[in-house]
Structure formats: structure tokens, C-alpha cells
Amino acid sequence: MNELTRRHLLGAGAAGLATAGWGGAAGAARAADREARAERNPPFYRSRLGRAEITIVSDGTIGFPLDWLFPEVPEAELEDFLAARYQPLDHLPLQVNPMVADIGGRRVLIDTGCGTKFDPTAGRLPRNLRAAGIDPASIDAVVVTHLHPDHVWGATDAENAAPVFENAEIVVPAAELDYWNDPDLAERLEGDLARSVARSTFSHLRRLDDRLRPVEAPGEAVPGIRFMPTHGHTPGHASLLIESDGEALMSTGDAVFHAFVLVERPDWHNVIDWDPEAAVASRRAFLDQAAGERVRVFGFHMPWPGFGHVARQGDAFRWIPEKWVWDG
Numbered sequence: 001m002n003e004l005t006r007r008h009l010l011g012a013g014a015a016g017l018a019t020a021g022w023g024g025a026a027g028a029a030r031a032a033d034r035e036a037r038a039e040r041n042p043p044f045y046r047s048r049l050g051r052a053e054i055t056i057v058s059d060g061t062i063g064f065p066l067d068w069l070f071p072e073v074p075e076a077e078l079e080d081f082l083a084a085r086y087q088p089l090d091h092l093p094l095q096v097n098p099m100v101a102d103i104g105g106r107r108v109l110i111d112t113g114c115g116t117k118f119d120p121t122a123g124r125l126p127r128n129l130r131a132a133g134i135d136p137a138s139i140d141a142v143v144v145t146h147l148h149p150d151h152v153w154g155a156t157d158a159e160n161a162a163p164v165f166e167n168a169e170i171v172v173p174a175a176e177l178d179y180w181n182d183p184d185l186a187e188r189l190e191g192d193l194a195r196s197v198a199r200s201t202f203s204h205l206r207r208l209d210d211r212l213r214p215v216e217a218p219g220e221a222v223p224g225i226r227f228m229p230t231h232g233h234t235p236g237h238a239s240l241l242i243e244s245d246g247e248a249l250m251s252t253g254d255a256v257f258h259a260f261v262l263v264e265r266p267d268w269h270n271v272i273d274w275d276p277e278a279a280v281a282s283r284r285a286f287l288d289q290a291a292g293e294r295v296r297v298f299g300f301h302m303p304w305p306g307f308g309h310v311a312r313q314g315d316a317f318r319w320i321p322e323k324w325v326w327d328g
């Protein structure tokens, strides 16, 4: 990691990836303007899956510097790829799309977003839940695909003092919980950023301890939602298969966290993946199943609101967004 990128990443101190640069330098006026603009856009989107009602509720966006994220990909190749798809050339912006599923008689939140502890452009889930008419106290279960900050830090308040979803159990893939729920993990990791994230995630898990429920993957997380093991992004990462009344939806988690780069170039390594080779294998298996079975797909970091399909393209794939339906 070059020194400039390192400063971007660590410059915001405890927030760690907060960091990641964009927005990091924005002044208060720019932040206020961003908030005002965000409030003019609809922050939630409703859809159906069989008898289940699904509401995608935005937590905002996050972003990562490209030269840090894909160090093994030649710069010219990366720029050509992104320019051809009208993407920014300096950073990779990602939507953060938590899902609320009213399924199997329960109200389930899938991944929590970052809270206000990670990136100034994220942490909007509580406000946007209110906009959607969803009381955080009405959430029965939070299903977490993995324990990275943007998927679980939003489970506690800004001070990490209390759970946000006061009546919810937190369902986590068992191998994922084993890895992060370890007071000595940070000491075994290399780099200030990784250690900072590990320490903070451990303290979040301590705060949530009495409500954590580990579930082996593959296995049923809650009725209607199954963990599909897709380790590699993290040691116990799981994607989800959501089913209701004969309809199915495969939810990526972060096995595929970008609609162009990781779908069309699934073999490119990125530095966020804990085990890049295992991540490539899981990503390819997920995309191959989605394309082969023509299953509807949801991506936590895909372009809003995150629904689409995967089609084969040569020896890779492409993302086909689903059209918005207002009266579904």
C-alpha cells in the first residue's frame, strides 16, 4: 500500500476505513449538502418474493481506492475496463443495501450497514427504516452474512453502547463467529487497519453477546432463509437462499460485491478478500449457480436497489439489473 493510500485509509483514526478517502476530506458544508440531497431521494424499495414482502432500505454508500483494492491488476487494464463501463477511475463506489424480509411469520433484517462508525456517506439505515415505516423494535432477527464493519457495526448505536434492534436475535454463520469472536485475533493480523477492524468488531460482538446465535452453513438461519457457504471473502462468509411460496432469491452477501468488476472479472484478486483463491472459487460457484438456474439475485453492494440476474458471458458472467416495479 503506498503512503498516500495508507494515510487515506488510516487518517480518520478509529473509524478505520472511514476513511477510504472519499468524502474523508469533505467539509461540513459539503456533508450537509450531501445529506440534503440524500433526503430528496427515496431511501427504500419494496418488492415481493412469493408471500414474503421484501424492503430494501439504504444505509448509504461506501467506497474504496482502486489502487489499494486491486494491487495485482495492471493499472492500464483496470482503467480500460472501468472507463468502458463509465465507472470512476480512482475509487470503487458501493451501495450498502440492507434488506428487511417479512417472511415465515417473522421480520428479518439482513445485514445492518455500518452505523455511523465507518464512512460519513453511510450509517443511514435507522433514519431510512423510519422513512419506510419500519420500527427497529419490530425486527425479530438480524441475519448477518459475515462480520465486516458494513454488515454488522450497524447492530449497535453510535457509541457501541446498546443494540439498535432491541428485540432481535443476531444470527451469524458459526465459522464466521468463531473467527472474529476472539480477543487475540487482532494481535495475529498484520497492519493497523486490519487490527483496528478486528478490535472494533470484537467489541461489537461483546455488546451483542447475549443475542448471538451461530448457525452452521449450509443450514437454516431462520424459516425461509438458508446460509449457503461461500467462504473466502471472510473465513465463514455465507450467502443466502431466500424462498417463499415456490419463489427463490439468491443473496450474494459479499461473495460478489461489485456488478461489473467481480461479475465480469471474477478471477481478479482484491485485498478485502481474506483468502483470494477461495473467494474466487466461491464467487464463481455462486455466479455459475445463479446463471445456470436463472435465479433472481440480490446484491448487498450492487447498484440500487440491488436486484438482478446473472448471465454467462464467455468464461465469465454479466449482471443484468431488474427493472423497478412500483406496484409489485
Ligand SMILES: [Zn+2]
Binding pocket: 148, 150, 151, 254, 257, 301
Ligand atoms: Zn460489504
